[in-house]
Amino acid sequence: xxxxxxxxxxxxxxxxxxxxxxxxxxxxxxxxxxxxxxxxxxxxxxxxxxxxxxxxxxxxxxxxxxxxxxxxxxxxxxxxxxxxxxxxxxxxxxxxxxxxxxx
Amino acid sequence: xxxxxxxxxxxxxxxxxxxxxxxxxxxxxxxxxxxxxxxxxxxxxxxxxxxxxxxxxxxxxxxxxxxxxxxxxxxxxxxxxxxxxxxxxxxxxxxxxxxxxxxxxxxxxxxxxxxxxxxxxxxxxxxxxxx
Numbered sequence: 606x607x608x609x610x611x612x613x614x615x616x617x618x619x620x621x622x623x624x625x626x627x628x629x630x631x632x633x634x635x636x637x638x639x640x641x642x643x644x645x646x647x648x649x650x651x652x653x654x655x656x657x658x659x660x661x662x663x664x665x666x667x668x669x670x671x672x673x674x675x676x677x678x679x680x681x682x683x684x685x686x687x688x689x690x691x692x693x694x695x696x697x698x699x700x701x702x703x704x705x706x707x708x
Numbered sequence: 709x710x711x712x713x714x715x716x717x718x719x720x721x722x723x724x725x726x727x728x729x730x731x732x733x734x735x736x737x738x739x740x741x742x743x744x745x746x747x748x749x750x751x752x753x754x755x756x757x758x759x760x761x762x763x764x765x766x767x768x769x770x771x772x773x774x775x776x777x778x779x780x781x782x783x784x785x786x787x788x789x790x791x792x793x794x795x796x797x798x799x800x801x802x803x804x805x806x807x808x809x810x811x812x813x814x815x816x817x818x819x820x821x822x823x824x825x826x827x828x829x830x831x832x833x834x835x836x837x838x839x
Contacts, residue, residue: 638729
């Protein structure tokens with residue numbers, strides 16, 4: 606199991622792993638509130654990449670990674686994820702409408 | 709393994725996070741799956757039918773297992789709600805401290821350098837203005 610120091614490298618390697626083995630790759634998130642620790646793991650049962658942190662800023666990065674993985678898993682491994690920030694912008698007006706309705 | 713619809717899954721996930729605040733962990737796993745067994749998949753491929761891609765999400769607190777399956781249409785809404793749940797419960801993580809420490813440290817360095825230069829010109833006036 607390899608723990609990555611760099612977040613960007615972890616994301617690049619994970620996406621690459623998913624694209625080569627879309628049927629066996631899984632993304633696991635473990636959170637321990639008592640220790641305030643977050644551990645992310647991406648594996649295809651042959652290679653394993655991990656990232657651990659106790660920083661709140663990494664939780665935000667993890668949410669972006671969730672978006673990336675959801676897109677890849679539902680649209681296929683060849684899906685274009687370079688527009689993740691664009692998708693977030695597209696989601697924001699939708700979420701604003703949702704908040705209005707809930708109120 | 710309890711299979712739920714996306715909304716009950718999120719409710720149960722929320723209660724898992726709430727139960728695990730003092731002790732325990734919460735694991736959430738995401739994987740692509742067509743939710744069909746291998747035999748059925750082979751038949752579908754030979755017939756030329758398109759296999760629908762779904763996202764399987766599982767969660768456990770070490771004792772209880774729950775899961776749900778999302779289609780391409782459901783995942784956007786689920787992902788927004790899931791992000792909200794995470795933000796609400798992952799508040800034990802440390803906030804940014806290093807950047808805050810760097811800024812006052814740099815601010816201290818700059819005035820330290822300045823008086824050295826001004827002392828050569830006129831020390832009394834500059835020190836008075838600074839104090």
